[in-house]
Amino acid sequence: MNDLILAIGRNNIILRLSQDSGVKLSELAELLGLSVTPAASTVCADVLADTGNDSVCSDESPIFTTGPLAVFFNRKEQNFRLNFLYPLPELKLVHKIYIYQVMITFGVLSAMLRGIKLIPVHGALLDNGSEALLLCGESGVGKSTTARRWRESGGQCYADDLILIDYSGKEFFAHPLPTWSICKESLKGQFYPFNRKLPLKSVFGLSRGEVREYIAPIPEDDFLAQLYRSAFFHILAIGGCLPEKEQKRLGNTVWSGVENLAAKFPPCGLFAHLKGDLKSTLGGYL
């Protein structure tokens, strides 16, 4: 059970665990009319035949809903079904983005289970054009605000939701993936460098500074816990449906990536404050 298979129907996409893989996500994106090339170009998924099944059967449990999309898990068949409010040919860009987001998530999970050294981190990636700094933290802690402040200070930040960290070589590289909330408005006029690959220079846990902005060491366990949680953020619901043995393997895979990341970057926190000068705070780190 190494891969995930996608099957596209009129109102459904079925994703099933399988040994095989074939069509690249970029090709699937093209099929859905998305003229983008995902950063995870090595991630594969197979497209099966149309299914056309709309009804929820007794073996299915809802996993999550996002916008016009509901994801069900079929315990008997061991597959996932994505159901849409609209037939696929009538889907608007906004709906396709949801599909794209789910595809990326499934694709990354599939790649990780096949041994490709990727970690999908929920965070913000601050970028100076040649190197990047990864910020991890709980939802609502200020990742998007820090990203905006970084842009206002002249920096670049294309991702404040999902970043793929590639640790297949000696260096860690970060692939920014789009901030979906912005994508849902339109892809036109937006520049998303899907093929951008930046060496990672620093990794910080993000917290709020009470009276000022600063960077300080944090306990290693807190850093690891934050990284592990961030790395599971986008795959926890789907990963929880895998057979127990595969769940264990996924946990070990993610943990191995997190340990690698923590071995390279010392446990540090950015304690952000709106009155701080972010550019100068991050001076030597990016």
Place this chain on the structure above:
Amino acid sequence: MKLNPFAVMRKSPDGSGTLFDPSSNKALKLNVTGVILWEAVANGANEAEVTEMLLKKFPGLTLEQAKSDVNYFIGQLEKKSLLQR
């Protein structure tokens, strides 16, 4: 008993350990006994076997104390969704 398959235990050289669970951003510290119990459950031991193991490890412990300690430990893990009975 079944452990949360995504939970990871990191053992320190002194025998204590730390549990990491992706549904929490806080690590959970385990003392040496906690690590022994966790490893036993991870290897498929049931409550009676874990209690027996504890009694062998700490001969001064009474059966009631051992049962109570195991029950407390398992209850704490259950509360944090790290274990299912």
